[in-house]
């Protein structure tokens with residue numbers, strides 16, 4: 585049956601400005617990294633995307649290599665987009681990225697202008713789009729001049745193939761340089777996408793080269809910040825506290841950087857069990873508290889979650905209903921995370 589979006593969708597979500605740009609993003613966005621490839625069910629993908637949009641999630645995050653296998657998430661998203669969302673194109677922010685390995689030879693990964701421009705053309709084809717809203721350089725390339733990668737982003741925006749430029753996984757010092765170059769080129773960086781969760785707090789650590797941490801650098805440059813793997817790929821939920829569910833990311837034994845059994849360290853699970861008690865006292869699930877803990881910082885434009893079902897996504901969205909933490913709660917969380 586053809587899809588009609590829920591009329592009240594914009595009453596259910598908070599929107600935050602991406603840095604000093606004109607663009608508002610939902611405080612919770614949906615990423616399509618591990619849950620939209622094969623061999624899972626298209627109906628689940630469709631239902632999850634509909635649930636997202638019906639609840640005010642206007643932002644979908646992809647990359648050339650999302651699947652598995654690589655490219656498949658863009659293909660599946662493109663099919664569902666064409667059937668369900670095409671009429672809503674102007675209400676949706678679609679992002680994609682390039683940086684990781686995609687095809688053999690010297691032009692299939694990293695940060696050359698050749699790779700970035702070809703990859704975006706391929707992504708647009710896979711998704712059946714004329715343009716994406718945000719195009720990211722997915723990871724810094726130590727062997728390509730930053731000027732070249734940033735010039736590629738600027739070119740892509742000027743060509744109208746992307747509306748905004750972003751960077752991902754850049755440390756604070758390289759990010760500061762990238763922001764400067766992009767500003768000089770006349771295409772200010774919209775957003776940075778780093779990994780950030782209770783279990784991975786590198787964005788809070790001072791980078792000696794700039795004497796600041798990434799959150800400070802992003803903030804002082806008027807750039808937004810959308811954080812990925814806020815649930816540490818499912819570790820910051822209660823799902824692994826009593827073993828490994830067969831349908832979980834670990835249970836499904838996914839390739840390409842997905843959480844594996846090795847990541848289920850006993851010490852970490854012990855911390856999650858203790859955090860889960862605080863979450864219960866706040867009337868939140870573990871996942872909700874992990875998301876809320878990130879949203880308490882106003883420099884975070886959006887928390888980019890993954891979801892393997894609509895139910896999970898609804899649970900995550902409800903995290904935004906309580907993002908206040910008492911000093912006692914924060915201290916207790918710090919004590920556990922120490």
Ligand SMILES: NC(=O)c1ccc[n+]([C@@H]2O[C@H](COP(=O)([O-])OP(=O)(O)OC[C@H]3O[C@@H](n4cnc5c(N)ncnc54)[C@H](OP(=O)(O)O)[C@@H]3O)[C@@H](O)[C@H]2O)c1
Nearest residue numbers: 615616617812813814815816817818832833871889890899
């Ligand atoms: N820029 C980058 O380099 C980069 C890298 C990685 C990811 N990302 C982006 O960030 C997005 C999110 O990353 P991620 O998938 O690792 O995020 P995540 O939100 O940390 O983990 C998602 C997983 O957590 C579980 N989950 C989600 N909501 C839950 C809930 N409410 N209750 C219980 N379990 C829940 C599900 O696990 P099960 O599958 O086990 O059910 C789900 O697959 C990606 O899709 C991608 O867009 C970007």
